[in-house]
Amino acid sequence: MAQLDAQEAVEFALSALTAVPHALGEGDGVGSNSWVIGGEHTASGMPLLANDPHLGVSAPGIWYQVGLHCVEVSEACPFSVSGFSFAGLPGVVIGHNDHLAWGLTNLGADVSDFFLERLYPDGTYLHDDERLPLVERREVIAVNGGEDVAINVRSTPHGPIISDAIHQTREAADTPLPEDAPPMGLAGFGVALSWTALEPGRTAEAIFAINTATDAEDIAAAAALFEVPSQNIVFATTDGDIGYQAPGRIPIRADVADSPVPSDGTWPRPGWDSRFDWQGFVEPEDMPAQTNPDEGFIVAANQPVTGPATGPFLGVDFDYGYRSQRIRDLITAQIEAGARLTAADMNAIHLDDHNPYAEVLVPVLLEVQMEDAFVAEAVELFEEWDYRNAPDSAAAAYFASVWVNLLNQTFWDQMPVTDRPTGGSRWLEVVTHLLEDEDNEWWDNRATLTVVEQRDEILSLALRDAREQLTVSLGKDPQSWQWGRLHQAAPLHPVLGEQAPGPIRSFVNPDPQEVGGGSSIVNATGWDASAWEGGYPDYSVTTVPSMRAVADLADFDASTWVSFTGNSGHPAADAYDDQFGAWAAGETFTWHYSRAAVDEHEADTLTLIPAH
Numbered sequence: 001m002a003q004l005d006a007q008e009a010v011e012f013a014l015s016a017l018t019a020v021p022h023a024l025g026e027g028d029g030v031g032s033n034s035w036v037i038g039g040e041h042t043a044s045g046m047p048l049l050a051n052d053p054h055l056g057v058s059a060p061g062i063w064y065q066v067g068l069h070c071v072e073v074s075e076a077c078p079f080s081v082s083g084f085s086f087a088g089l090p091g092v093v094i095g096h097n098d099h100l101a102w103g104l105t106n107l108g109a110d111v112s113d114f115f116l117e118r119l120y121p122d123g124t125y126l127h128d129d130e131r132l133p134l135v136e137r138r139e140v141i142a143v144n145g146g147e148d149v150a151i152n153v154r155s156t157p158h159g160p161i162i163s164d165a166i167h168q169t170r171e172a173a174d175t176p177l178p179e180d181a182p183p184m185g186l187a188g189f190g191v192a193l194s195w196t197a198l199e200p201g202r203t204a205e206a207i208f209a210i211n212t213a214t215d216a217e218d219i220a221a222a223a224a225l226f227e228v229p230s231q232n233i234v235f236a237t238t239d240g241d242i243g244y245q246a247p248g249r250i251p252i253r254a255d256v257a258d259s260p261v262p263s264d265g266t267w268p269r270p271g272w273d274s275r276f277d278w279q280g281f282v283e284p285e286d287m288p289a290q291t292n293p294d295e296g297f298i299v300a301a302n303q304p305v306t307g308p309a310t311g312p313f314l315g316v317d318f319d320y321g322y323r324s325q326r327i328r329d330l331i332t333a334q335i336e337a338g339a340r341l342t343a344a345d346m347n348a349i350h351l352d353d354h355n356p357y358a359e360v361l362v363p364v365l366l367e368v369q370m371e372d373a374f375v376a377e378a379v380e381l382f383e384e385w386d387y388r389n390a391p392d393s394a395a396a397a398y399f400a401s402v403w404v405n406l407l408n409q410t411f412w413d414q415m416p417v418t419d420r421p422t423g424g425s426r427w428l429e430v431v432t433h434l435l436e437d438e439d440n441e442w443w444d445n446r447a448t449l450t451v452v453e454q455r456d457e458i459l460s461l462a463l464r465d466a467r468e469q470l471t472v473s474l475g476k477d478p479q480s481w482q483w484g485r486l487h488q489a490a491p492l493h494p495v496l497g498e499q500a501p502g503p504i505r506s507f508v509n510p511d512p513q514e515v516g517g518g519s520s521i522v523n524a525t526g527w528d529a530s531a532w533e534g535g536y537p538d539y540s541v542t543t544v545p546s547m548r549a550v551a552d553l554a555d556f557d558a559s560t561w562v563s564f565t566g567n568s569g570h571p572a573a574d575a576y577d578d579q580f581g582a583w584a585a586g587e588t589f590t591w592h593y594s595r596a597a598v599d600e601h602e603a604d605t606l607t608l609i610p611a612h
Contacts, residue, residue: 031302031319032105033350033522033545035327036234036242038296043340044554047236050346051094051103052545054524059491059510060576061564063547067598068092068211081211082593084547084561087569091207094549096559096593099214101551102235105300109230109248110264110315112195113278115158115271119190125156126272134161156192158271163191192271194278196249201227206247216243216291223247224284230314232300236553243291244298246305250282250314264316282312296335299327320425322356322520330522343560346550351586352522353389357428358399362387364435365402368459378467378478389523391484391516397474398481400518401466404529404537406431409458409465413446423529425520469536484514486539487527489584491565491577510565510577513584515541548588557597560588 032053039045055062063084068091070077083095094104118126123134134154141149154161163169169191202225209222210233219235223245226233230248255263256275269276288305290298302319306312330349334341362382370376378398385395407421410431421427434440438455445453453461467478474481492498493508500508517523526543549561562583568575582589592598 031108031323031524033301033323033327033524034103034105034232034234035297035299035301035331035349036103036236036244037331037341037346038236038242038292039240039553041296041331041335041341042554043342044552046238046240046552046554047101047242048341048343048346048553049096049101049103049234049236049242049551050350050549051105051234052350052524052548053094053104054526054543055546057489057491057541057544057564059493059497059508059565060569061491061546061566062086063563065561065563065567066092067593069595078212082556082591084549084563089207090204091211093207095211096551096556097211097213098238100218100235100237101553101556101559102210102213102219102233103549103551105232105234106302107230107232107246107248107305108302108315108318109250110317111197111228111230111249111251112193113158113251113253113265114268115156115192115194115276116268117156117158117161117190117192117271119161119188123154125190127156128272128274132156154190156271158192158277159194159198160192161190162193163189191268194251196251196281197228199249201249203227215239216241216245216289219243219245220284220289223287232302232305234298234300236551238553240553241292242296242298244289244300244305246288246314247284248287250287250312251278252280252282253313254279264313266316286312288312297331299324299331301327320429320520322425322428323522323524326352326354326356326522343550343552343558347548347560347586347588349522350545350548350550351517353516353518355387355389355396355399355518355521357403357520358385358387358396360428360432360435361403361406362399365459365463368456368463370460370463372464375464375467378470379463381478381481389483389487389516389518389521391482391487391514393483393516394479394481396483396516396518397486398466398470398478400483400486400527400539401470401537402462404539405465405469406458406462407529409445409461410434410442414442420530423519423527427529428520473536482514483516487515487518487525487541488512489515489525489541489544491580493571508571510580513580515584545583548583549591550588551591556593557590559591559593561591562588 034051036047036049039047042048064087066085067082068079070079073080081092081095081097083092085092094102120131124131125134134156137153139151139153143149154164206222206226209225210219213219213222215237219233223233226247227249230250233245233247236242253263253265254275261267261269261276288311301324303321303324304318306314327349330352334345362385365379366382370379381395381398389396403423407423407427411421434442435455443453443455443458470481474485490512491510496504496508515525517525519526524543524545525541527539528542531538544564547561547563550559552558563579564583565577565580566575570576592601
């Protein structure tokens with residue numbers, strides 16, 4: 001009976017739960033690149049490490065560049081570290097100390113589950129045929145300039161009942177029990193969220209542990225503390241070692257026999273059956289790790305870090321690997337050519353704007369018979385294109401428009417608005433497979449009731465629509481089109497950026513910058529293919545490399561870094577957006593670390609003196 005109930009409950013709740021993962025920070029474009037290269041492949045003979053976390057566009061940027069140096073390093077004051085932190089957060093999140101450099105990317109592990117709960121009007125829930133009382137607490141939210149708001153939070157051991165607060169999950173809460181449910185009184189469903197981030201942890205301690213780490217053993221010890229969010233750690237040491245370590249508190253899910261609910265965490269789980277409860281967490285020593293691999297380098301760019309049925313189960317929702325493979329290809333090409341890499345080479349990889357979508361789709365587009373000379377004039381842009389999304393590329397502009405119109409023509413008629421393709425790597429995978437099946441039913445546009453379209457008809461329509469749209473937005477001559485004119489990074493101040501009067505918006509919002517790159521490209525300036533405004537696609541940048549950093553283990557003062565906007569949160573400060581132009585142009589700054597280098601290049605000094 002529990003199996004039937006679970007299946008019915010899942011069917012009732014799936015549509016309501018769709019919006020919740022987005023509230024937890026999921027979606028295409030949110031990721032990062034990191035890689036580390038051993039000294040056998042570098043010009044200096046010592047490792048190089050690169051990192052560029054991909055996060056949402058904002059002003060000010062998320063990172064604060066900082067050095068944390070004790071006057072005298074000792075057990076009582078052990079810090080000599082520099083890098084990127086968050087304003088107000090003690091410690092350095094990404095950076096290096098005297099002995100070790102490290103970078104972080106999102107592991108993408110599945111560390112949250114939804115549990116459907118059977119709730120009763122008397123404040124109880126069902127668990128293994130027993131009615132137990134919900135835990136309730138009252139929270140008061142102080143509202144500036146208004147009255148306080150009080151809310152009641154109800155919880156089970158699986159976590160808070162989010163259907164009390166998130167309206168998209170109310171559908172599940174308002175669903176009655178199946179007719180064959182036991183006669184235990186009137187009841188309905190609730191949705192509880194189990195998430196490792198909701199439990200107390202020691203991640204703050206892990207930051208300090210990494211800040212003082214010197215070798216792989218120290219990184220493993222720090223990773224055991226780094227519970228949330230689950231990350232990939234790549235590192236290099238001044239002893240010449242390079243390595244990888246996966247931290248994180250990863251739940252273990254039971255595979256319940258004869259159940260329609262899979263054990264991979266992709267479906268809501270029946271909270272009334274203890275067989276579906278988490279069975280503990282993966283031991284830190286069982287998490288993936290590697291030191292000094294034979295090939296001499298490591299790439300972690302949100303791709304799966306273990307093969308199928310290899311190691312602990314980490315999840316299923318990983319990047320499809322276009323960025324990681326491109327980084328590997330660029331590194332391998334240099335090695336095979338006998339070139340030894342430098343910090344400048346690492347930054348060039350950061351800026352690589354090769355478009356994997358184009359490599360798949362353009363050869364097929366060029367085979368489409370296009371009799372309309374007006375459209376054919378634009379298609380000619382693809383004939384000599386090198387598949388680079390450079391800011392001044394006309395072909396990149398046309399391809400982006402063809403891509404978004406292809407997604408529109410193929411999927412919009414058969415999918416709800418909330419599920420329309422955003423254009424990320426998963427949709428490249430989908431389209432890649434569809435291209436091999438010219439008669440697949442997805443090609444048919446159901447809005448044309450008397451016609452059944454095939455692949456080439458949809459491709460022709462996408463080529464035509466893109467030509468017409470760009471003629472309006474960029475001009476009649478396709479040779480004059482430029483990707484950067486469509487694709488701009490425009491940071492908005494979170495409070496005053498949109499609603500304030502025009503002069504204030506101009507003051508707090510940095511001037512937009514034209515950029516290259518795109519989604520699933522190493523230079524990951526992501527955009528949302530489902531976003532349209534006034535009948536036209538919106539190619540605005542939604543996610544960016546929030547900083548770019550290269551650590552040189554041969555000479556830390558030769559390292560480089562740049563932040564997305566600047567190192568101040570005050571719009572009137574010179575450092576509010578003084579790095580934005582350099583970031584957009586792909587430039588970096590010297591990352592001064594030693595006391596001598598910092599003193600030589602200091603501009604201002606602020607000394608804080610305790611009052612007592």
